[in-house]
Amino acid sequence: MSVRVVARIRPLLKKELDKDVIVRAAAAEEGKPFTIVKIPNPKNETEEFSYIFNSVYDQSCTQEDLFNAEVYPHIKALFQGLDVTIFAYGVTGTGKTHTMRGGMKMDDRGLIPRLLSNVFRRGKKIEKDSNGETIVDVHLSYYEIYNDKVYDLLEPPEMRTPMGLPLREKEGKTFVVGLTERPCDDVKDFERLYVEANNNRVTAATKLNAHSSRSHAILRVKVTQTTGDMVLESTASAIDLAGSEDNRRTDNNRDRLVESAAINKSLFVLSQCIDAISRGDKRIPYRESKMTRILSLGQNNGITIMILNLAPMRSYHLDTLSSLNVSSRAKRIEVREIENEVVYKQPHRSHSSTSFSGLTNGVLAPRQPLRPIGLGTSNSYTGSAPALARSATDRAAASGAVIEKAEKPSKLFNVYADRAGHKSAASFSGGGGGSGSRIVGPPQANTSQIRQPLSLSGLASRRSMTDTVTTSSSSSSPAETSAIRSGLIGTGASKLARPTGLPLPGSVSAGVSRQNSSSGSGGIQPPSSKTADNTPILTLSAAQIEAMVEKKVAEILAQRALAAAALAPSTPTAIPSTPKSENPPPHPSSSTSSEQKSEPQISEEVQRRLEALERRIEEQSMNSTSRSSSRRGRGYGSRDEKKSAGLQLLLEARKAKEGGDLETALGLYEDALGYFPGQRKLVGKIEKLRLKLGRVERGGWDGDKQLRGEEAGLRQNGGGGGKGQNGSGGREERRSGSVGSSSGSGRRTAMTVSTTDLDMDDEMAASDVEETPSEAEARRRRLLKSRGRSATLGVGLSRSRQQLYSNTTTDSSSEYDDRSPSHSDPEHPAQQEVGPSPRTKQLLDIVNSRDTNLIQSLNGFGTKRAQELVNHLDTRGVGGEGGQGRVQEVKSLGELTTVPGVGIKTVERAYEGLVAMDEEKREELSKKLALRSYYDETETF
Numbered sequence: 001m002s003v004r005v006v007a008r009i010r011p012l013l014k015k016e017l018d019k020d021v022i023v024r025a026a027a028a029e030e031g032k033p034f035t036i037v038k039i040p041n042p043k044n045e046t047e048e049f050s051y052i053f054n055s056v057y058d059q060s061c062t063q064e065d066l067f068n069a070e071v072y073p074h075i076k077a078l079f080q081g082l083d084v085t086i087f088a089y090g091v092t093g094t095g096k097t098h099t100m101r102g103g104m105k106m107d108d109r110g111l112i113p114r115l116l117s118n119v120f121r122r123g124k125k126i127e128k129d130s131n132g133e134t135i136v137d138v139h140l141s142y143y144e145i146y147n148d149k150v151y152d153l154l155e156p157p158e159m160r161t162p163m164g165l166p167l168r169e170k171e172g173k174t175f176v177v178g179l180t181e182r183p184c185d186d187v188k189d190f191e192r193l194y195v196e197a198n199n200n201r202v203t204a205a206t207k208l209n210a211h212s213s214r215s216h217a218i219l220r221v222k223v224t225q226t227t228g229d230m231v232l233e234s235t236a237s238a239i240d241l242a243g244s245e246d247n248r249r250t251d252n253n254r255d256r257l258v259e260s261a262a263i264n265k266s267l268f269v270l271s272q273c274i275d276a277i278s279r280g281d282k283r284i285p286y287r288e289s290k291m292t293r294i295l296s297l298g299q300n301n302g303i304t305i306m307i308l309n310l311a312p313m314r315s316y317h318l319d320t321l322s323s324l325n326v327s328s329r330a331k332r333i334e335v336r337e338i339e340n341e342v343v344y345k346q347p348h349r350s351h352s353s354t355s356f357s358g359l360t361n362g363v364l365a366p367r368q369p370l371r372p373i374g375l376g377t378s379n380s381y382t383g384s385a386p387a388l389a390r391s392a393t394d395r396a397a398a399s400g401a402v403i404e405k406a407e408k409p410s411k412l413f414n415v416y417a418d419r420a421g422h423k424s425a426a427s428f429s430g431g432g433g434g435s436g437s438r439i440v441g442p443p444q445a446n447t448s449q450i451r452q453p454l455s456l457s458g459l460a461s462r463r464s465m466t467d468t469v470t471t472s473s474s475s476s477s478p479a480e481t482s483a484i485r486s487g488l489i490g491t492g493a494s495k496l497a498r499p500t501g502l503p504l505p506g507s508v509s510a511g512v513s514r515q516n517s518s519s520g521s522g523g524i525q526p527p528s529s530k531t532a533d534n535t536p537i538l539t540l541s542a543a544q545i546e547a548m549v550e551k552k553v554a555e556i557l558a559q560r561a562l563a564a565a566a567l568a569p570s571t572p573t574a575i576p577s578t579p580k581s582e583n584p585p586p587h588p589s590s591s592t593s594s595e596q597k598s599e600p601q602i603s604e605e606v607q608r609r610l611e612a613l614e615r616r617i618e619e620q621s622m623n624s625t626s627r628s629s630s631r632r633g634r635g636y637g638s639r640d641e642k643k644s645a646g647l648q649l650l651l652e653a654r655k656a657k658e659g660g661d662l663e664t665a666l667g668l669y670e671d672a673l674g675y676f677p678g679q680r681k682l683v684g685k686i687e688k689l690r691l692k693l694g695r696v697e698r699g700g701w702d703g704d705k706q707l708r709g710e711e712a713g714l715r716q717n718g719g720g721g722g723k724g725q726n727g728s729g730g731r732e733e734r735r736s737g738s739v740g741s742s743s744g745s746g747r748r749t750a751m752t753v754s755t756t757d758l759d760m761d762d763e764m765a766a767s768d769v770e771e772t773p774s775e776a777e778a779r780r781r782r783l784l785k786s787r788g789r790s791a792t793l794g795v796g797l798s799r800s801r802q803q804l805y806s807n808t809t810t811d812s813s814s815e816y817d818d819r820s821p822s823h824s825d826p827e828h829p830a831q832q833e834v835g836p837s838p839r840t841k842q843l844l845d846i847v848n849s850r851d852t853n854l855i856q857s858l859n860g861f862g863t864k865r866a867q868e869l870v871n872h873l874d875t876r877g878v879g880g881e882g883g884q885g886r887v888q889e890v891k892s893l894g895e896l897t898t899v900p901g902v903g904i905k906t907v908e909r910a911y912e913g914l915v916a917m918d919e920e921k922r923e924e925l926s927k928k929l930a931l932r933s934y935y936d937e938t939e940t941f
């Protein structure tokens, strides 16, 4: 099913009553519900643009109407195991917060409070209908993304670290590490938590909206239905995105500008993701902002509803068009509706709560690091909870076998072993984006966690994990209880990981292996084990080790965050409402001093593992830093990049050869050989050229040696004599030599060289390579210098190619000319004055818009290429003096092929894509172009 996209047009506020209303809802047919938003074309008011959505709500729509139509129908699905994500999108001041949160009066309540009260109501009904066999628990987590950092809204602001909470990917899903999860029993509970949390939310007044929310807020409602030993878990996520805004209009101060930039960037990335998904791109730029990572649009399973909020006034005209464009594309996003699976808890075992005595009876119990193979599929269940209750007894026998398997830990230490088959039940809470609540299950389908061994008594006492923990753990001190309540336990791996505040006697004496040998079955040692000198032995289960490791990781991350913050004191990351202290507050999941006091001594073995882990983390981060810096510095870091650079050289060589510049061609081929050492065909080409140029070897160039690849990565000196020079220095040397020699006579004669001795696939591949504009420009200048001519249209192209691409005004032979044949009649000179064909013009308009989003709608232009094209146009221009002059526009397709990183093939693909484009898309493109040029003209963008 596609993402459901609905639009809501808000009414005019009191102060806006005199404003001009330009946005209206319309129906496709009279008497039918509204599905169309109509808005005038800003360039021609007599014309109206229409945007079709799944549903459109006009100004008269009440909160209740919207809830009943868009959310209520999905509550049943939520209880059947589907995740539901609702997010509000729109410009600042259009009513997102009003829609999601609403006002305090009953009628004004937004979708979130209504959702919660319906969830509680349905939960109670299920419990009642099942005669208490099914228990429904609701847990909340609530966080915000502010300036691309994640902060827990259920924690007081003092608990925040400057870097916020880290995200982590697990089995294709994104989770917030260390997020609090609170049990919530009824509407009152919810209201208390929600109001408290919203006070933490960063809000700051801007000129546009006195209550503008400056962060994206994500509420996650986890519904857990437990019947006997079966657990079905699903999540509803409600996301109130921050609004985009035009900084010039809002007159923002510096802090607000930083906020705005972060908000606009993440919303821009969101629109890019929507574009990329709707285009069917392989690469979706989710990772470019935290919000898009969490939202994971199109990656999450379940039901996704996007509510586009619109203000009806003229003052929002362009912003409204922009949002309409983005959201109408979101309709095309397909979401898999896959229900979460029922899983079986392990039965309560008398010794199961023993592994961590002070903490036992459920605290660590919910964390089961391993999921038995086959459990997910064999237990797949798609019915409702009452049905689940009914079938509980029947399934018990069957589950027994599975449970047996589940009891046997197949791996003891698995925090970082994110293998597909590993179905850890560790529940990092968070991951607001719909299905992002679990880290178990295959990437295709959400699966619920095995809650091992959540005691039945705990269940009977009904309520949260926390309550289960506190009621069943007689040894829990009030401090522990508060640690648990504050979300340290029962909310995810890092919470469960926290062995703090526990009265742990003596040292942890054994690693996992010892457990196995001593316990005999299940590898868990009774809690009361003692050493010969009567010191209690505390053994660690895999889950506990994992938990400790998680804790350590959280500490490391927190330390790093603090270190980073200390290094960048002026970085405007501070949240206005966050009180600053000299010593930054600890990370919510890092140890406080009191916790440290009571931290258990850990065994050497565990310590060794933790240290190894720390080293690994450090190494990984060093590697990634050096990788990225080398990529930045050199440009050809990876294998692919090297290949790209080599292919680019091949393309240039081919162009030079076609243009008759054999000297340059030879040099470029030789350079390319450095990237493809020993490549037989290439060596052949070089030999041919050398022969043509009369370069009879004096023992200088040894093709055979190259073929053997002995000089991989080295380039041979073209002048003979000296052997290869390494790297770019060698290239430069050869180039200068080549310039000198190429001034000779060989160039013209090379016009006779057939293009067929160059592979077409070389060209195709090479035309697709990516190169940074500056590198390409530098290389191009060197080439041009050596050729002694300017980078005009069709540089290096054969005559025929030049004709093909010079379709600006007079060329009538362009193969891309979709004008009528008469227009291209060379017999009619007057007609040769006709401008470029509509498709060519459209392509050039798109390119000249310098709008990466638009450019990416062309075939063959991904994010990087589009960005590089724009950068190139902005910084260097095309076709100027030596390629350096700033020329405002690309005037022909031929000129476009000279842009670094574009190439012939790419232009061909883009053009053909436009020709083949269906009407709907073409119209959409025209709208966007119109909007873009309007923006350009009015300079409001």
Ligand SMILES: Nc1ncnc2c1ncn2[C@@H]1O[C@H](COP(=O)(O)OP(=O)(O)OP(=O)(O)O)[C@@H](O)[C@H]1O
Pocket: 009, 010, 011, 013, 090, 091, 092, 093, 094, 095, 096, 097, 098, 099, 209, 211, 212, 213, 214, 241, 242, 243, 244, 309
């Ligand atoms: N449907 C509506 N009915 C009545 N008032 C509304 C409606 N929608 C929005 N408003 C009012 O419009 C104003 C702006 O709405 P709101 O704060 O929800 O916008 P927003 O999109 O969340 O802005 P931001 O992105 O800045 O947070 C508020 O005063 C709100 O009460």
